Amino acid sequence: MTTFLFCYFKENYDAFMTYHLQENGFNILECPELREVIQSTDFFEKASAAVRSPYMLKEHCKSKLMLVEPVYHILRSESGHKIGTYSYVPITEVLKHYCSHEDIVDEIQANRYMDRDPNYLSDFSDGTYFKEHPFFKVNPHALRLHFYEDEFEVVIPLGSKRTKHKLCAFYYTIGNLDSKHRSKLKHIHLALLVRQTFVNRCGLQTILKPMLDELKILEIDGITIKVDGIEQTIHAALATFSADNLSAHMLGGFTMSFSSNRICRFCMATYSEMKEHFNEEDFVLRSPEAHEYHLKCVENPEHKATYGVNGPSPLNELKYFDVTKGFPPDIMHDLLEGVVPLTVKLVVCQAHKEKHITIQEMNEELQQLHIGQNDKKTDQCCFQRD
Numbered sequence: 268m269t270t271f272l273f274c275y276f277k278e279n280y281d282a283f284m285t286y287h288l289q290e291n292g293f294n295i296l297e298c299p300e301l302r303e304v305i306q307s308t309d310f311f312e313k314a315s316a317a318v319r320s321p322y323m324l325k326e327h328c329k330s331k332l333m334l335v336e337p338v339y340h341i342l343r344s345e346s347g348h349k350i351g352t353y354s355y356v357p358i359t360e361v362l363k364h365y366c367s368h369e370d371i372v373d374e375i376q377a378n379r380y381m382d383r384d385p386n387y388l389s390d391f392s393d394g395t396y397f398k399e400h401p402f403f404k405v406n407p408h409a410l411r412l413h414f415y416e417d418e419f420e421v422v423i424p425l426g427s428k429r430t431k432h433k434l435c436a437f438y439y440t441i442g443n444l445d446s447k448h449r450s451k452l453k454h455i456h457l458a459l460l461v462r463q464t465f466v467n468r469c470g471l472q473t474i475l476k477p478m479l480d481e482l483k484i485l486e487i488d489g490i491t492i493k494v495d496g497i498e499q500t501i502h503a504a505l506a507t508f509s510a511d512n513l514s515a516h517m518l519g520g521f522t523m524s525f526s527s528n529r530i531c532r533f534c535m536a537t538y539s540e541m542k543e544h545f546n547e548e549d550f551v552l553r554s555p556e557a558h559e560y561h562l563k564c565v566e567n568p569e570h571k572a573t574y575g576v577n578g579p580s581p582l583n584e585l586k587y588f589d590v591t592k593g594f595p596p597d598i599m600h601d602l603l604e605g606v607v608p609l610t611v612k613l614v615v616c617q618a619h620k621e622k623h624i625t626i627q628e629m630n631e632e633l634q635q636l637h638i639g640q641n642d643k644k645t646d647q648c649c650f651q652r653d
């Protein structure tokens with residue numbers, strides 16, 4: 268049966284190739300070599316000869332597709348016993364290969380000289396943080412590395428198995444490409460993959476060491492890449508580190524409780540003050556200088572709650588990363604699961620109470636909404652009388 272299907276596919280494949288070549292003005296009858304290849308009975312075998320085993324496939328990817336293999340780092344306990352391993356994909360190697368692609372170089376160059384409307388914020392480099400950044404101010408054309416961290420379960424998280432197989436992943440993308448490319452998977456690189464239990468046991472300082480060592484070299488010395496046969500040095504630095512609030516506070520060395528005392532990594536707001544004031548001017552913003560002072564104070568653990576700081580961040584090793592500004596707000600939790608539904612609820616309730624709109628009218632409006640393909644399965648929401 269398999270042989271039959273295979274032969275059927277091959278016969279039609281021959282016809283398909285021959286038809287399209289002839290359609291494009293290439294007469295296959297005039298090229299006996301190509302005809303022989305296409306009509307050969309072991310065509311697929313010949314075509315896949317270079318990748319017929321997992322080992323050969325890997326070697327092929329390494330030699331022809333510039334695959335950068337992960338490096339496995341061993342974690343040991345204080346007594347020297349092996350705890351486990353985690354994978355790290357060397358950033359320098361990836362950047363060297365990535366930036367030697369002609370289309371990537373062209374894109375980075377185009378981005379460098381792009382005319383920007385000063386009235387709009389369309390990219391990280393349009394903002395004050397970039398313009399005043401101690402590294403990017405001096406190296407405006409250096410690569411901007413935007414990191415992202417998240418945790419995920421690789422099995423269905425049920426009962427006792429919950430968190431057992433949880434993985435923690437670090438990815439990055441290069442901000443010098445046009446934003447339309449940045450969400451594509453091929454432009455998002457994996458840097459590090461580790462079990463969450465190892466992070467809890469060994470600490471981020473140990474796990475992130477190989478990554479931070481490379482980031483330090485990238486910001487100070489840069490890397491040499493070859494473009495069109497010409498060697499050039501490019502620098503790169505960590506621009507932002509996105510994560511959910513809990514992970515951002517863990518990475519930044521801030522307290523990880525959001526229900527009392529100082530809960531913000533950008534300012535000195537307390538949980539209760541945030542319910543009474545809503546403008547930035549009403550709060551004292553954190554700064555690298557003040558943070559330095561806070562770190563000294565929290566050497567006495569009693570002061571952790573006073574400043575909302577747990578201790579130094581592993582990212583402080585980088586000369587140019589500022590933990591008080593480098594972790595962007597967590598839009599998913601702050602807005603989509605926080606302020607937005609609450610605001611919608613209050614506005615709708617008030618509009619209904621003041622008789623501007625009835626429940627039936629609101630439901631009719633909701634029916635008219637165009638729901639995107641991905642959300643079609645979600646039940647159409649509607650308001651009910653209570």
Ligand SMILES: [Zn+2]
Pocket residue numbers: 531532533534535536550
């Ligand atoms: Zn704040």
